[in-house]
Amino acid sequence: MRDPTCYKCDCSNHCSIGVPNKELENCPIRASPDIQKKAIELYQTDEFIKRANIISTIVKEQRSMPRLKDTIEFARGMGxxxxxxxxxxxxxxxxxxxxxxxxxxxxxxxxxxxxxxxxxxxxxxxxxxxxxxxxxxxxxxxxxxxxxxxxxxxxxxxxxxxxxxxxxxxxxxxxxxxxxxxxxxxxxxxxxxxxxxxxxxxx
Structure with a gap:
């Protein structure tokens, strides 16, 4: 596989909505399904990643918060x-x-x-x-x-x-x-x- 070059892609019309870019041979969604699978496994099995991802998702929804407030909420959620x-x-x-x-x-x-x-x-x-x-x-x-x-x-x-x-x-x-x-x-x-x-x- 060639190195990914997502900067060449309009990601909002592809991976952001789960649609691979068929014009890019090295689109990670298509070219590296094994790595994508491994990532999902880590989200499900690594305790730090699981918790950090959950807290990050919750904090991300508070779009009006400045970065310091984001950090405080993330740190609190992580204990x-x-x-x-x-x-x-x-x-x-x-x-x-x-x-x-x-x-x-x-x-x-x-x-x-x-x-x-x-x-x-x-x-x-x-x-x-x-x-x-x-x-x-x-x-x-x-x-x-x-x-x-x-x-x-x-x-x-x-x-x-x-x-x-x-x-x-x-x-x-x-x-x-x-x-x-x-x-x-x-x-x-x-x-x-x-x-x-x-x-x-x-x-």
Missing amino acids: YKKIGIASCAALQKETKITAEKLTQHGFEVSSVCCQTGGDKRIDVDAPEDFALPSKKGYHIDYVTCNPVAQALLLNNSKTDLNLIIGLCIGHDITFTHLSKAPVTTLIAKDRLIRHNPAATLDF
Whole structure:
């Protein structure tokens, strides 16, 4: 089977209504029935997937809720008690608001800033060319972002769910890779337009 290319299809007229696209040879509905069958089996047998799918379906029906409210309702439905936040230092205000909202809704919150530990860039093998030069030409070895420590600290806190607030590309991937708890992004970083990546897709 060729790799699926659903971006070439008007999905609303095909898989969204259960109708395969006959013009695409690699339409997953037609080309990979074994995988589709396996997916259904997992929905029926994997306890985490079963519960998450049920709660997601219920939450999805509340179309007027903002993403934070969606997250709160999902976490409550899953029975989560402790929520971790891995945040960018530049979004401290948003992180504080989020933590306070979660606390108001009965969750315990563990929050770790991206520059936790105060480690220098050179300590994590960052390219020396990216050291910040001073006005006199001297290199200032400034503090690095530390998604590894963020993940390890939240793992140590035994969080049930971790939220990402504004982590850089690469750092968010590293954090997710190491996190023991499920991860979702509450705010995706986009410096150009106030962290709303969908608004910049036409660059």
